[in-house]
Amino acid sequence: NAGVTQTPKFQVLKTGQSMTLQCAQDMNHEYMSWYRQDPGMGLRLIHYSVGAGITDQGEVPNGYNVSRSTTEDFPLRLLSAAPSQTSVYFCASTRGRSKKNNSPLHFGNGTRLTVT
């Protein structure tokens, strides 16, 4: 199994540009989520989804959009990039509420995004 596949690994954007970070998992996980990791701030939840067609905001949702049209995919969209969005982004998935909720998160390898 590939697990959680996250692309791209690196990206440089100019302020105002848009882009989509892709995330796909092949484990049939209901729960998927996006985090950003900044020095001294830990991992902060951006958006999450408990199943296809369902999304919800996390701790820092502003400036980001998500959709969940299939169980496998959970793309993160930056509509108008800002320097404050320079960060490392992680996609993660796990079993949902109907399964054992002590299941661990499976993480992608991260995307390092720089906005100039």
Place this chain on the structure above:
Amino acid sequence: AQTVTQSQPEMSVQEAETVTLSCTYDTSESDYYLFWYKQPPSRQMILVIRQEAYKQQNATENRFSVNFQKAAKSFSLKISDSQLGDAAMYFCAYRSARDDKIIFGKGTRLHILP
């Protein structure tokens, strides 16, 4: 809203010694799940240990154990016989049983001194 607090940004421990990393959380829920994750320099996130809130018995995984105090909302991680490979960022995480949301603390960077 739930919060997770890790009050120690950095800690150091001598190799073979024992170290405890602290984690407190705030929630109004009675049912939830707690985790400790390790992030080495490779940036890969690795599950260390997990605990269900309804279980009174503290979880143990080899050299790793937790001290779960539900009333105090505390979930500390004890690493025994520290090894050089334990050097990493450690994150405490909370999973709500109500809305499934998973949030993390800011992390503790652990240094192992040879």
